[in-house]
Amino acid sequence: MxxxxxxxxxxxxxxxxxxxxxxxxxxxxxxxxxMLSVSATTRSPRVGEVEGINYFFMSKEQFVEKIESNDFLEYAEVYDNYYGTPKSNVEEMLQSGNxxxxxxxxxxxxxxxxxxxxxxxxxxxxxxxxxxxxxxxxxxxxxxxxxxxxxxxxxxxxxxxxxxxxxxxxxxxxxxxxxxxxxxxxxxxxxxxxxxxxxxxxxxxxxxxxxx
Amino acid sequence: MxxxxxxxxxxxxxxxxxxxxxxxxxxxxxxxxxMLSVSATTRSPRVGEVEGINYFFMSKEQFVEKIESNDFLEYAEVYDNYYGTPKSNVEEMLQSGNxxxxxxxxxxxxxxxxxxxxxxxxxxxxxxxxxxxxxxxxxxxxxxxxxxxxxxxxxxxxxxxxxxxxxxxxxxxxxxxxxxxxxxxxxxxxxxxxxxxxxxxxxxxxxxxxxx
The missing domain is CATH 3.40.50.300 (P-loop containing nucleotide triphosphate hydrolases)
Incomplete structure (x- = not known):
């Protein structure tokens, strides 16, 4: 039903x-x-960290572009690096029923x-x-x-x-x-x-x- | 806490x-x-029914008195008998944390x-x-x-x-x-x-x- x-x-x-x-x-x-939401970050990957699992790694330019296109549920700047939750990624998982x-x-x-x-x-x-x-x-x-x-x-x-x-x-x-x-x-x-x-x-x- | x-x-x-x-x-x-809320009723007890377990049995006068003193969460008349949920009884159980x-x-x-x-x-x-x-x-x-x-x-x-x-x-x-x-x-x-x-x-x- x-x-x-x-x-x-x-x-x-x-x-x-x-x-x-x-x-x-x-x-x-x-x-x-x-599913766990994966954050985006501008900091460099550490040894063993995997793209899309630990973080979405991106350049500062890419990050700022995403901020401007309103693609973050939230973001913050910590010690000169950005961290944020990409809206599109979360949206995709929710839409597929997860x-x-x-x-x-x-x-x-x-x-x-x-x-x-x-x-x-x-x-x-x-x-x-x-x-x-x-x-x-x-x-x-x-x-x-x-x-x-x-x-x-x-x-x-x-x-x-x-x-x-x-x-x-x-x-x-x-x-x-x-x-x-x-x-x-x-x-x-x-x-x-x-x-x-x-x-x-x-x-x-x-x-x-x-x-x- | x-x-x-x-x-x-x-x-x-x-x-x-x-x-x-x-x-x-x-x-x-x-x-x-x-705990289960017990209803009040004006109908006669049937064989095996226990006061306070199956129903609170009462006379029509008692029931109407309770209606007037606003002591029912709800009540209804069905085939010439009243049935209702006594407020005071529920309140007592809730207050004792049940x-x-x-x-x-x-x-x-x-x-x-x-x-x-x-x-x-x-x-x-x-x-x-x-x-x-x-x-x-x-x-x-x-x-x-x-x-x-x-x-x-x-x-x-x-x-x-x-x-x-x-x-x-x-x-x-x-x-x-x-x-x-x-x-x-x-x-x-x-x-x-x-x-x-x-x-x-x-x-x-x-x-x-x-x-x-």
Whole structure:
């Protein structure tokens, strides 16, 4: 009764240290039919990095051309290099009915939200601010000052949660991944999303039933 | 980081023959912590029916009193007897943090929607109109005329789907139940629902972290 139709764009985001990377990795292992959005970048490929898998590598000129033709869902300049999410690539995957995961920081997610009317926005939360602090500490040796700065920034970023549709606490990775799976499964049952295809197919079938 | 809080009111509804009863039964078997809303009625108890389990039995006077004090989420008169969903009973279960399933026909669900601002409304769809017709036929011997009438009524009712949040196709019961479970799990991650508790708890924790 419901046609497959367009895939879902699932934006996974959250403060640094909340564990969005770990969740996405485990999710992708379990859900082979879901595709990962690949970023474009102007930085040089590192050893082992593959075009179209790790990144779409391009020159600064190519990147700027794409910015001007409005072909990025979001982009940013970091240390003299550009990074961005190509719209056409995501669009192609969605149109062929594949769900697409976009793992991105909060600033990026907010830009994506401005540039598209679709997207399911999921905010990954640390189990507690204490735990977040521990994770930031465990990442490597930082000075007390830079640590407090990162911690305060994560604290501020959590206020952006109100721009998101869902929040998932990353207490246990497996449970967080199950919640993400539930969110995707539920989104596919949302009436806003499937109403037209139900009513269309009803019209077709009812026509056969009553009038043929 | 997120407190348990108030339970979810899940309204399961759909046209006669779509199989909402079967889905609810299986769902309740699998999810023992979820509670089923019990209807009130003015009809006499049948052999084996237990007060508070099958129905809350009451006199017509008691029922009308409850109508007047606005204590029903919905009610209807059927063949000289009243049936209704007592608000206070549902409220008590929700307040103690239990999720509550309310299985109800479409007219009832629409009244519930008018009478409360909460509730997750799930529409159970038959796999096809042809299948719905078969299920209506299989229920018992009906004349062609009454059968066509029930079928047309189910057809019309499907238009009310736009008043609901979710639609679940009852193709295979186990899959439909899993979708219902996913919907409930996802709803508990909705930012609208949990934002305040996250931001409250963040304030508490951050205060300790930064200023104590």
């Amino acid at each position: 419901i046609t497959k139709g367009r895939g879902l764009l699932i934006v996974i985001s959250g403060p640094s240290g909340a564990g969005k990377g770990t969740i996405c990795k485990r999710f992708m292992e379990k859900n082979k039919d879901v 769900d697409v995961i976009l793992e991105i920081d909060i600033q990026g997610a907010l830009k994506v939200k401005e540039n598209t009317r679709e997207g399911v926005f999921v905010f990954i939360l640390p189990p507690s601010m204490e735990e977040l602090k521990q994770r930031i500490i465990n990442r490597g040796s930082e000075t007390n000052e830079s640590l407090m700065k990162r911690f305060k920034s994560a604290y501020k970023e959590i206020n952006f949660i109100s721009k998101y549709n869902y929040a998932v606490v990353n207490d246990k990775v497996e449970i967080a991944v199950e919640k993400l799976e539930a969110i995707i499964s539920a989104e596919k049952c949302r009436v806003d999303r499937i109403k037209d295809s139900i009513l269309d197919s009803k019209e077709g079938i009812i026509h056969e039933q009553l009038y043929d | 997120i407190t348990k809080g108030r339970g979810l009111l899940i309204v399961i509804s759909g046209p006669s023959g779509a199989g909402k009863g079967t889905i609810c039964k299986r769902f309740m078997e699998k999810n023992k912590d979820v 999720d509550v399933i309310l299985e109800i026909d479409i007219q009832g669900a629409l009244k519930v929607k008018e009478n409360t601002r909460e509730g997750v409304f799930v529409f159970i769809l038959p796999p096809s109109m042809e299948e719905l017709k078969q299920r209506i036929i299989n229920r018992g011997s009906e004349t062609n005329e009454s059968l066509m009438k029930r079928f047309k009524s189910a057809y019309k009712e499907i238009n009310f789907i736009s008043k609901y949040n979710y639609a679940v196709v009852n193709d295979k019961v186990e899959i439909a139940v899993e979708k219902l479970e996913a919907i409930i799990s996802a709803e508990k991650c909705r930012v609208d629902r949990i934002k305040d508790s996250i931001l409250d708890s963040k304030e508490g924790i951050i205060h300790e972290q930064l200023y104590d």
